[in-house]
Amino acid sequence: METLVRSHAATHQRRGFVSGDVVFKGATMLFALSVLGAAVLMVGALLQNSWSTLTKYGFSFFTGTVWDPNRLIFGAQAYIFGTLCSSVLALLMASVVGIGVAVLLVELHLPHWISTPVAFLVELLAAIPSVVYGVWGIFVLIPMMQNYVDPFLSRFFFWLPFFGTDSGGGRSMLTAALVLSVMIIPTVAAISREVIRVVPDSLREAMLALGATRAEMIWKAVLPYARPGIIGALILALGRAVGETMAATMVIGNFGYVGPNLFHSADTLASKIANNLGEASDLELGALFELGLILLLVSVLLNVLARLLVWSVSRGSAEVA
């Protein structure tokens, strides 16, 4: 291909023709460059606006537990905790369901009229705007949690530190984790499904030929092979949960909290920013931007990690086939 292009361009140049190819390639390259530019812009904007607080508070910003704009004390620990806790909890729930759906769709050889709608509907879960989840969360999930689920859990599991007596009345870490998990199930399911699909059939056949049941084949041959990719899917889903704003802020209670009690209200990085940025100024603004910076870094880190893992599976399956 390249030799064709080069000789053609050379022909044109000999005739004194300004190569449209060069212009076109340059134009598209410029836009590609702007992608990098956008990334730099983002980091730069966040850094610039949070510089004041970055330099002023330094490390204590991450460890401090008090956030008081009036007294100019900013500690982000509660929000970092809230983000991580709600997201990890959501991931735990979503990973089981998501991987289950993925295995179901790939290994169970369901007829098309079942598997196609199921796959489509699961993906539709991701399309629902988060504010819709938020409204549903406020009017349906919170009352349900408050009236049925929370009392049930505290009756039987009160001995666990996760279900304390202090309750946010349904507006809690647990509720937020539930909503988040529903929102990230499609991510887990879609990527896991792809990763499982590309596991070479030769491995499945080898396991079956040894006299394995289907469940044994999946557990011992398919999943171990797909494991790096599935972990990548989980990490990607975690990244989604971390960045989710609206659904979380509408059900979590917006009260900075660090502790094991899942019934307690809490707050996340994204939620704090959404609630307070509008009226903030000076140092508080800088502090909120710093929260944004943390959020960006965490999300980027998770994305990079996930990509590396998913990559390694697709390269690996080419070797085994």
Place this chain on the structure above:
Amino acid sequence: MFVESLRAFYGSKLAIKDCTLRIEPGQVTAIIGPSGCGKSTLLRCLNRMHEVIPAARVKGKVLLDGENIYATNADPVLVRRRVGMVFQRPNPFPTMSIQDNVTSGIRLTGRKRSREMAAIVEKALRDSALWDEVKDRLKAPATALSGGQQQRLCIARAIAVQPEVILMDEPCSALDPIATLKVEELIAELRENYTIVIVTHNMQQAARVSDRTAFMMIDMEDRAGMMVEDGPTKEIFSKPKDKRTEDYVTGRFG
């Protein structure tokens, strides 16, 4: 093992029709024929692997020691335990070590003590002529082995579960000549303890290795594979009863 009036389908397409074949215990039976004639399909019907493909069906009977493996209450899981398979391309499990590959079949039916396992591993690897080459690196990943070694590992894995019959689907076609030779020698040794059915597109290999040979062909009219003739290898190659067999083994087509 006795195959009786077997027909196999991929969806609605007939792949092989009315195959009848007797497989003698303790002998190597080779199935030969031009490519696409359904040899592999027939082989896969012998351990109920054909039906693993979505929409694939089998009609007819395959008797193992008098019992029909396709009886309505027969479980493929148990059948495959008694009839093992080695595939065309070596397929050891890449996430497992050599040792774990060998024991992967036995571990399905429950844990054994590690000394017992080690003994099983050694016996299986010795019987597959692989022990000397890997005995120092049993924990190494299976992918570290060469193609020929991997195939012998797959054989070890298959015999570790002590099947009665071993099916081999063109086991040497992905191997170099030296590895092929080793596997053929191995087949000769394995004959003492197992019944072997081997599909091969290489006539010379069939002549070298097998006691009985079956010849299959495609019926031009309905494009389905069928059994033409089977008998002792010497006869098939020197005095075949059917003209089509004679044409094939003398190289006039195929």
Place this chain on the structure above:
Amino acid sequence: MAAPALPERKPMMTLAYRRRIITNNVITGFLVLCALLALIPLFWVGIYVLEQGWPALVGQFPSILTEQSPEGGELLWAAEGTLILIGLSCCVGLPIGIMTGVYLAEFGRNRFGDLVRFVADVLAGLPSIVAGIVAYSVIVLTVHHYTPLAGGFALGLLMFPTVTRSTEAVVRLVPDTLREAGLALGVSRWRTIVSVIIPTAVSGIITGVILGVARVAGETAPLIFTILGNTNGFVGWDQPSPALSLQIFQNFLTPQDPTIDYPIGYAGVLLLFIMVIVLNLGARALAASRSGAAR
């Protein structure tokens, strides 16, 4: 089917075998349960939206569209605002997305291309609120007022990685034979790309765009402090402006009079829900017809 006991073979351990079969069936049942657990929330939310939104949107149609929320604003303006924002985000997101996608597919098999691809993929996971605060700092703080341009910019940032990825994928799929044919006829490379390759890939590109739009239409977080919302509809490029998702958020979170605010809010939710589903179905249908035609 029990194995005949030949002396040197092990007899089948029937208890262990039964346990394996039961395990297999239990796991199959578990997998079906997972699918149910995944789909129940979908129907739950969907039914709730219909249940609350139908009487509001259809029952009070069309007055509900122009009814003033005590909280401020009306649905028609909010919808109009959303459309304007979609247009703005397309102005930002589509050029970058499509051109970068074309670059990566046609010229991008080098280190620079890898870097761009990597960054675009990472940016696909950008939290929407971060896009919002970037737009806030870059535009709102610079021009000292809220503006739909900032909202469009933030949404464009969120949109372009999806468009880039799908454009690259689709352009890559165009067979090389078309490229070679163009060159063999003496057509310059860029003309081949613009007149042959891209039109062939256009339905795939459109699918990617529709999916990008569907994602962006429902976003709220980046809009909170970029367009702020406006009780009087869209009044100007240098003024705060409304959006459907934002209106919903405001009506439910800070309602002045729930008896009026909520129905309007629910109608808005149904509207948004339908819009997103229609866009997704449209993208799917387009993709299906493309792969059908290709065969």
